[in-house]
Amino acid sequence: MIGYFSAEQIRSAEEATGDLLERGVLMGRAAHAVAEVVAAELRSRSGGCYGRSVGVLTGAGDNGGDALYAAALLRRRGVRVEAVLLGGDRTHAAGLESFRRSGGRVVESFSAGIDLVIDGIVGLSGKGSLRPAVAALVESLTAPIVSVDLPSGVDADTGQVNVPAVRAAVTVTFGALRIAHVLAAPQCGRMVLADIGIDAHEPTLRQLTDAEVAHLWPVPGPSDDKYSQGVVGIVAGSARYPGAGVLCSGAAVAATSGMVRYAGTAGPQVLSQYPEVIATEEPEDAGKVQAWVIGPGAGTEDTGVRRLRYVLDTDVPVLIDADGLTLLARHRELVVGRSAPTLLTPHAGEFARITGTELGADRVEAVRGLAAELGVTVLLKGRATLIASPDGDVLVNDAGSSWAATAGAGDVLSGVAGSLLASGIPAPLAAAAAARVHALAAIAASAGSVSKTAGGAPIGASALVRAVSPTLRVLLSGKTRDDAAPAGWEDGRR
Numbered sequence: 503m504i505g506y507f508s509a510e511q512i513r514s515a516e517e518a519t520g521d522l523l524e525r526g527v528l529m530g531r532a533a534h535a536v537a538e539v540v541a542a543e544l545r546s547r548s549g550g551c552y553g554r555s556v557g558v559l560t561g562a563g564d565n566g567g568d569a570l571y572a573a574a575l576l577r578r579r580g581v582r583v584e585a586v587l588l589g590g591d592r593t594h595a596a597g598l599e600s601f602r603r604s605g606g607r608v609v610e611s612f613s614a615g616i617d618l619v620i621d622g623i624v625g626l627s628g629k630g631s632l633r634p635a636v637a638a639l640v641e642s643l644t645a646p647i648v649s650v651d652l653p654s655g656v657d658a659d660t661g662q663v664n665v666p667a668v669r670a671a672v673t674v675t676f677g678a679l680r681i682a683h684v685l686a687a688p689q690c691g692r693m694v695l696a697d698i699g700i701d702a703h704e705p706t707l708r709q710l711t712d713a714e715v716a717h718l719w720p721v722p723g724p725s726d727d728k729y730s731q732g733v734v735g736i737v738a739g740s741a742r743y744p745g746a747g748v749l750c751s752g753a754a755v756a757a758t759s760g761m762v763r764y765a766g767t768a769g770p771q772v773l774s775q776y777p778e779v780i781a782t783e784e785p786e787d788a789g790k791v792q793a794w795v796i797g798p799g800a801g802t803e804d805t806g807v808r809r810l811r812y813v814l815d816t817d818v819p820v821l822i823d824a825d826g827l828t829l830l831a832r833h834r835e836l837v838v839g840r841s842a843p844t845l846l847t848p849h850a851g852e853f854a855r856i857t858g859t860e861l862g863a864d865r866v867e868a869v870r871g872l873a874a875e876l877g878v879t880v881l882l883k884g885r886a887t888l889i890a891s892p893d894g895d896v897l898v899n900d901a902g903s904s905w906a907a908t909a910g911a912g913d914v915l916s917g918v919a920g921s922l923l924a925s926g927i928p929a930p931l932a933a934a935a936a937a938r939v940h941a942l943a944a945i946a947a948s949a950g951s952v953s954k955t956a957g958g959a960p961i962g963a964s965a966l967v968r969a970v971s972p973t974l975r976v977l978l979s980g981k982t983r984d985d986a987a988p989a990g991w992e993d994g995r996r
């Protein structure tokens with residue numbers, strides 16, 4: 503499990519160190535970590551440290567203090583350092599003194615040809631857009647940037663990326679990851695987490711590791727058969743959108759060894775691609791299932807409402823997506839008080855349709871609010887997908903790429919998550935594990951190989967379905983012994 507913490511949680515953890523914080527020990531450690539990362543970047547980008555030049559941008563707080571102390575340490579390695587003090591006379595005094603003593607120069611603007619910039623404008627206390635003068639300077643930067651704690655202009659708690667904000671090549675943070683490091687991951691570049699001797703507990707957001715996903719993924723045991731592993735029913739696709747039924751069913755077939763039933767008018771198209779699926783026209787005729795997926799391409803007319811009412815009246819988990827969410831927005835009462843879990847998987851537009859208001863900057867609060875209000879699990883899609891349980895717990899998955907931003911990719915996610923629900927995995931974990939595998943499959947499909955992690959080409963959702971199995975093969979290859987289970991996750995299974 504990877505934890506992400508709010509600014510307040512980080513401050514409390516820092517305060518809990520008492521003496522260390524007051525004596526500036528933590529800042530010294532932070533500066534040391536920044537200097538190490540900058541030195542390594544200089545070596546890899548320009549072949550060494552000595553004689554290279556680094557520009558430092560400082561604001562009015564301790565973030566600038568970290569940057570100035572780091573620059574003083576770099577000066578001792580023969581790096582030329584110059585600083586633009588954007589915080590004026592509120593610049594961190596002791597940091598500035600150390601910087602000056604080391605031979606650092608304070609300048610109005612950077613010399614031509616600097617090799618790298620240290621961004622110490624704002625960190626945890628940054629709020630709102632960067633001041634206009636600062637913004638203009640940030641926009642003019644061309645050298646690679648190492649951000650201290652957070653890329654300036656990115657909100658620590660919501661991950662909101664103001665315009666402009668620093669786009670870092672590397673971000674060095676301290677003690678524990680901040681929420682913005684996952685919600686605004688593309689802005690942060692490579693993350694380095696330095697141990698400065700603080701302990702933060704009970705993160706606001708948690709992300710499953712690949713090992714945890716592998717551990718909870720269902721694989722058939724010696725006494726399993728097609729029924730015992732969970733049967734998922736898919737109500738998706740229509741005469742107008744048969745493809746949604748095909749993609750959703752195909753993803754469900756690939757995700758687990760359990761059985762897939764299909765209910766809708768796209769049965770012939772589904773069967774032509776996946777003959778292992780059992781198809782009927784109506785969910786009432788489908789036979790017993792352990793979970794339902796309803797909505798992708800299913801249409802929003804009266805038959806849709808009737809089918810939605812039918813599946814929500816059952817006592818098995820139900821995943822509602824796409825057209826199902828549009829119908830739900832008009833009949834929210836249908837999910838309230840269900841005995842079995844309900845999982846909603848909206849994108850931002852569908853989320854706004856259900857809540858009646860546009861998603862604001864604070865996606866975590868929004869998704870948590872809807873989950874609590876309806877008593878359901880909500881998976882809000884995005885580059886960083888958020889999954890909120892009714893009890894307020896929030897999981898996150900950073901997709902690591904945006905290749906899955908393509909038509910039909912949501913249908914694939916529903917199919918994968920639905921088959922996990924049918925296998926008995928609790929809704930939040932099923933949603934998070936599905937999001938993780940979906941993201942890994944998108945990268946693999948785009949790269950053309952599961953072993954390649956970089957490069958790639960645009961993909962369609964069919965390629966994404968085909969990549970599910972190879973992705974799982976790699977993911978599950980580490981799942982050999984029960985004692986390889988990460989602590990704390992055994993209890994996650996029902």
Ligand SMILES: NC(=O)C1=CN([C@@H]2O[C@H](COP(=O)(O)OP(=O)(O)OC[C@H]3O[C@@H](n4cnc5c(N)ncnc54)[C@H](O)[C@@H]3O)[C@@H](O)[C@H]2O)[C@@H](O)CC1
Nearest residue numbers: 516528529563564565624625626627628629631632633651
């Ligand atoms: N507290 C500690 O023990 C430690 C703190 N550390 C550093 O201290 C940082 C937090 O320092 P501070 O709380 O002093 O605050 P910051 O340095 O994040 O911000 C300083 C000031 O910048 C101004 N500001 C806010 N938003 C702005 C904007 N949009 N544009 C321009 N200026 C803006 C405000 O006046 C704010 O108080 C962390 O991010 C980290 O880098 C590290 O040294 C580790 C230890």
Ligand SMILES: [K+]
Nearest residue numbers: 621624650652
């Ligand atoms: K910063």
